[in-house]
Amino acid sequence: MLEFTNTDYTGRKTLFVEVILPLAIAKNYTYRVPYEMNAQVAVGKRLVVQFGKSKLYTAIIAAIGEQAPEKYEAKYLVDVLDDQPVVNELQLKFWEWMAAYYLCHTGEVMNAALPSALKLASETKIVLNKDYEIDRAALHDKEYLIVDALEIQPELTVSDIAKLLGQKTVMPILKLMFEKNLISISETVNDRYKPRKRTFIKLNPIYYQQDQLKELFEILERRAPKQADVLLAYINLSRNGQQVSRNELVEASGASTAIIKSLVEKEILIAEEVNVSRLYDDSEIDIDTGVVLSEEQQEALDSMRRQFEEKDVVLLHGITSSGKTQLYIKLIEDVMARGKQVLYLLPEIALTTHAIERLRKYFGEDIGVYHSKFNDNERVEVWQKVLNGSYKVVLGARSSVFLPFADLGLIVVDEEHETSYKQFDPAPRYNARDAAIYLGAMHQAKVLLGSATPSIESYFNAQTGKYGFAELKNRYGGVELPQIEVVNIAEESKRKTMQSHFTSVLMTDMQEALDKKEQVILFQNRRGYAPVMLCRTCAYTPKCINCDVSLTFHKSSGKLHCHYCGYKEDSPTVCPACGSAHLEYKGFGTEKVEDELSILLPDARIMRMDMDTTRSKNAFQNILNDLEEKRIDILVGTQMVAKGLDFADVTVIGIINADSLLKYPDFRANERSFQMLAQVSGRAGRRGKQGKVVIQTYDPEHRVIRQVIENDYADLYRNEISERKTFKYPPYYRMIQLDVKHKDPDLLYQQAEYLAGELRKHFGERVIGPEQPLISRIRNYYIRTINLKFERDSISLNKVKEAIRAVVLQYETTKLSKGSIVQPDVDPY
Known part of the structure; x- marks a missing residue:
């Protein structure tokens, strides 16, 4: 590794730059700097470099020096793309740590970290930005040629554009076109961002004077009394200078949109369509920024502040609806007052969209949002704003840990137990919660982990004194926990009181909620x-x-789908094997629940929330808006509905089949089941009304169900920690999983056995397997899994990883390894 240096190279020195390429290669590559570019190179800037025979890539400068590589002749770099670095040195150190910890390559980390627009390559596909009106007169000659070519052929690679212009590198031109919003990367086109629009109503200024307004009322009351009602409703709504949306006015006045339209046509009211925001609508947020903390909250806040003086990480264990977010806000305010940045992590894009509504009122323009549903240009925009310090608070999903923070003071990891923080494919297979703790240490920032159902590891760390610990045992405002009723599906089936997949208890509770104009959420963990x-x-x-x-x-599609690779085929009408017409469907997912519910409750407005209905960028937010504005009576969903939703009128929660969670073959099954059931239950009765939760199951005596009913996390922890110690699982042991993949199952068997044997030479009985996983073939690759377990305290994990790297490298040099892929996964849970 070359040494970092800030020397101002202006003379004719021969400089070399060590660069990170966005590829899975074991070492960084070194390039020679042309003399005329000496003054332009700096650590963290992007370069255009040639790698291989002809391919061009965007690389990041990791170090600068005067030492040529010994083993190969350094090629000249092609171009420097940036005036200022786009990556800082702390990020580069973070990337190195992540590659070392998660047994991957720095290039793979770079690939995950940088938005695609910052890492163009020869085969990157470029398209025109259809949402942008192009002013051809403002285009340079080369931009004009590119736009013309893209109008004839909608998709071109970077290599195609280089041939079109007759020059080797076109990346600086494409970079400028990205910045001007002229082009996009084709992979993101389907998720193109379109801002939400809201129609706001205001009074024509000519009626601001009291006597003119009074005269107008008198005329309307005589000629059009319904229009007078609308005007009166508008005045009441706008009394405190509040903006009034058309929907609010319709609801408050009870009038139709046609009446409001006629007032607009008469120029009494003015309608304005406004882009309210990418993710939130300030007009609809009703949060009291001067909220008073309860006594319990204040005690927890004071405790956390004290503990942060001695500890870097604190776990906040607060039951659902206990007001954890309010404590996060107080701590964020403390850090912002010191001029430092804050990262607020949430496990899902879905939660991010909901949380931004709650936080925007507190932090205004200081808060930014970052997640994978943003298109490429938007992600670059957020990246730049974090880099230049425009955003003091960033709210985002797991990829937000890669943003170019310069001075972090606090990282909040909300719902820290969530599996969504774990990246499973591709590498780096990191856990954002754990990465955030390391990132916090690098910045000397504090880390707050929050959850109603903490992971066993985090709770263990808090109980053993590694982390600080604070607790909220009561719901905010004295709201009672929901009443939980467990219903035995087997008994109801015997009594023939089941209606489709719904017990009589759940049907009765849903009907009562609908009669009271309240809302219902139904959870089924399968789409x-x-x-x-x-x-x-x-x-x-x-x-x-x-x-x-x-x-x-x-x-909805009439097809059979694979949820692993995306394969689809038409649903057969006769059996392909025997020709019988007696085909039937077994089991049920959210789509079937929605379908059958619409037959049983024909007057209910039912909506489904799962991966299929929330694919487009704003779909999740639109469903939330409809739920908030009571355009949905029953929301049916997968685990998306379990997390973070907070609506006043949701009073009944139905868990349609708890057994699908409880019977999963995994050492975390009980922990995950408790977390999911408790989180779903926590959506009920959050604003003054006690909610009701109905858990349908074939096993009502199951230990986890009893713990959920009693809200007894401590009992779950005692049982689980005892079993983990006995059977050598985290937190007492660390786990590393190696997946060996090959398209030939017989060759794979030999390869996995050989690799496991080589590992046993180093680690003995700590090596388990190879075994066939639950799903033994994905995307035509057969899989065998080798697990390694290591004592947490008595063995050096760094030395273990070095040995694993060496064994895998040695294996890959053998003829036997041909055609196989070895994928290491550190902390595979």
């Missing part, structure tokens, strides 16, 4: 219509051609 299609004659089940899984039927 699609039916997970299995079965021939009653020969028991044939359609399977994915690429993966070892049965296909799920989706009624």
